[in-house]
Amino acid sequence: MKSSLPKHVRKGVGAYLFLLPHLFFFALFVAAPLIYGMIMSFHDWRLLGEPRFLGLENFVRVWKDSRFWDTVKNTVIFAVISVPTTVALGIMLALILNQKMYGKLWPLVAFVSPAFFGSIGILFSWDWILGSQPAALANYYLQKIGLINDPMSWFKSATLAWTWIIIITAWWIVGFSVLLYIGALQRIPPEQYEAAKIDGAGPWKRFVNVTLPWIRNVMFFDVARHVLLAFGLFDQVYILTAGGPAGSTRTMVYYLYLVGFERQQLGRAAAISWYIFMIVIIFGLIQLALLTQSVRSAEVE
Amino acid sequence: MNHKKKIRRSTIRKIIYSVVVWLIGILWFVPIFWMLTTSLKPTTTAITENPPRWIPNPITFDNYKAVAKAAGGINVGRSVWNSLVVAVVATIAGLLVSIPAAYALARLKFPGQKIIFWSYVAILAFPSVLFLVPNFFIINRLHLMNTFSALILPGLGGTFGVFMLRQYMLGIPRELEEAAVIDGCSRFRILTNIIVPLIRPALVTLGIMTFLGSWNSFLWPLIVLTSSSKFTLPIALVRFSAGWGDPYRGIGPSMAAAFISVAPVLIIFVVFHRYLMRGVSLSSIGK
Numbered sequence: 001m002k003s004s005l006p007k008h009v010r011k012g013v014g015a016y017l018f019l020l021p022h023l024f025f026f027a028l029f030v031a032a033p034l035i036y037g038m039i040m041s042f043h044d045w046r047l048l049g050e051p052r053f054l055g056l057e058n059f060v061r062v063w064k065d066s067r068f069w070d071t072v073k074n075t076v077i078f079a080v081i082s083v084p085t086t087v088a089l090g091i092m093l094a095l096i097l098n099q100k101m102y103g104k105l106w107p108l109v110a111f112v113s114p115a116f117f118g119s120i121g122i123l124f125s126w127d128w129i130l131g132s133q134p135a136a137l138a139n140y141y142l143q144k145i146g147l148i149n150d151p152m153s154w155f156k157s158a159t160l161a162w163t164w165i166i167i168i169t170a171w172w173i174v175g176f177s178v179l180l181y182i183g184a185l186q187r188i189p190p191e192q193y194e195a196a197k198i199d200g201a202g203p204w205k206r207f208v209n210v211t212l213p214w215i216r217n218v219m220f221f222d223v224a225r226h227v228l229l230a231f232g233l234f235d236q237v238y239i240l241t242a243g244g245p246a247g248s249t250r251t252m253v254y255y256l257y258l259v260g261f262e263r264q265q266l267g268r269a270a271a272i273s274w275y276i277f278m279i280v281i282i283f284g285l286i287q288l289a290l291l292t293q294s295v296r297s298a299e300v301e
Numbered sequence: 302m303n304h305k306k307k308i309r310r311s312t313i314r315k316i317i318y319s320v321v322v323w324l325i326g327i328l329w330f331v332p333i334f335w336m337l338t339t340s341l342k343p344t345t346t347a348i349t350e351n352p353p354r355w356i357p358n359p360i361t362f363d364n365y366k367a368v369a370k371a372a373g374g375i376n377v378g379r380s381v382w383n384s385l386v387v388a389v390v391a392t393i394a395g396l397l398v399s400i401p402a403a404y405a406l407a408r409l410k411f412p413g414q415k416i417i418f419w420s421y422v423a424i425l426a427f428p429s430v431l432f433l434v435p436n437f438f439i440i441n442r443l444h445l446m447n448t449f450s451a452l453i454l455p456g457l458g459g460t461f462g463v464f465m466l467r468q469y470m471l472g473i474p475r476e477l478e479e480a481a482v483i484d485g486c487s488r489f490r491i492l493t494n495i496i497v498p499l500i501r502p503a504l505v506t507l508g509i510m511t512f513l514g515s516w517n518s519f520l521w522p523l524i525v526l527t528s529s530s531k532f533t534l535p536i537a538l539v540r541f542s543a544g545w546g547d548p549y550r551g552i553g554p555s556m557a558a559a560f561i562s563v564a565p566v567l568i569i570f571v572v573f574h575r576y577l578m579r580g581v582s583l584s585s586i587g588k
Contacts, residue, residue: 015409028439135352140353253520274431
């Protein structure tokens with residue numbers, strides 16, 4: 001039996017045995033959902049009852065749904081502000097941590113560990129800090145340093161709510177980027193900085209000419225990661241604002257959650273997720289193109 | 302003399318720099334400190350005291366006691382256990398399926414290898430929300446709704462771990478295995494006896510990341526869990542604090558529960574931050 005099969009076939013079968021356990025779950029929960037998601041989006045699909053074929057109706061209805069496009073606008077604006085902010089903050093903190101100092105463990109814990117905390121715990125804490133009562137932490141200290149005159153309700157206006165969501169998100173997730181950049185910074189040979197110093201390059205010039213080229217690839221990866229994260233924005237909105245005030249902080253995923261799981265319209269939710277997919281791709285490509293260009297031109301200077 | 306002065310001046314500079322960075326760190330960590338402080342106060346004082354007090358007086362552990370038993374229909378203590386069980390099983394199962402798959406992709410040759418590898422990589426760039434709706438339906442179809450399996454199984458198809466372990470295995474010199482091949486060792490033995498001990502750091506890294514991912518997971522359990530006895534900690538946390546009606550009426554116990562969700566992660570971070578750093582770097586290589 002064994003010898004009747006050619007050797008490379010036997011080897012191939014053996015290799016598949018190693019792959020099979022993972023491939024099984026990959027097929028069931030990654031590949032099949034992609035196909036299923038496609039099929040569902042063409043149907044009126046609910047948990048109970050027979051699905052009804054609709055053709056493109058789900059896509060058309062979502063396309064014409066102004067509430068959906070509002071959530072797209074909200075999410076894109078969030079991404080446009082939050083992605084560069086977080087990336088820049090990550091590089092800055094990594095540069096700070098990359099200097100010689102005593103007791104480095106503490107700042108590492110402080111800046112980086114939040115990225116590994118669950119969303120709910122830290123969002124509860126922020127929500128409590130940003131309470132509207134005068135003795136809530138933010139109100140108390142911001143009044144004390146004279147930044148605000150009266151106690152504020154921080155999530156009552158769209159602009160304020162978004163500002164805090166962006167700040168909290170950056171605070172929460174930047175740590176992962178910091179680790180990325182610390183790793184990249186440590187690969188830079190110190191002689192390059194020495195040479196730049198001898199050439200009379202200032203700190204900014206040294207950053208652009210030495211640091212930036214070395215961390216460029218990591219930066220691309222980081223940006224792509226943050227774009228994905230930004231378009232997946234859900235937990236912050238769910239806990240802090242529930243989409244309010246007046247739907248102004250609803251995001252695409254939040255909308256998908258409402259349609260798919262509160263109203264149980266799975267077919268339409270599947271269509272929404274394909275829209276999200278397309279928007280993420282388009283946005284990711286634009287971002288990378290812009291970034292490539294700006295990094296190149298910075299290096300040419 | 303001059304030289305000594307220079308050294309002393311650079312030492313002073315380093316001390317000042319360190320202190321400044323420590324202070325910024327303390328400021329940065331205020332949300333965690335405040336969570337802990339609030340959890341050690343009675344709720345009534347926590348809400349009313351003005352100015353806010355950083356060291357509770359007296360310190361009370363009542364909030365933690367309240368959280369340990371069922372309060373408002375939600376048993377946070379039980380949800381901690383649920384989260385722990387799910388995270389441990391997800392981690393072990395994840396490693397068990399990812400290790401051989403990574404080995405096959407790194408070292409063996411088989412038809413379709415390229416296609417499988419590149420689909421594994423490409424899928425990493427897909428937004429996870431794309432899988433939410435169809436997986437919800439698939440889990441329902443498999444009659445796994447409201448089970449721990451619904452939380453564990455879909456994650457086993459994730460490709461990040463396979464990709465990461467493969468990258469790590471490629472860095473192992475082939476000569477280490479060749480002797481075993483000549484001795485007639487089976488591939489399985491090579492994997493368990495030679496490769497696995499060599500990639501132990503990567504396994505620790507991946508294990509921690511899988512554990513934390515499961516421990517922190519929110520949207521998926523929110524969708525597939527329906528009965529409170531199955532709730533994981535993040536879900537219990539949300540339901541628990543909502544159960545008080547008025548947002549801050551249960552702030553003491555809520556902050557205690559929140560701190561319980563954060564504390565283990567903090568410990569893991571302090572102990573394993575080197576591994577986490579390696580994991581983060583590995584995740585970006587080759588992209």
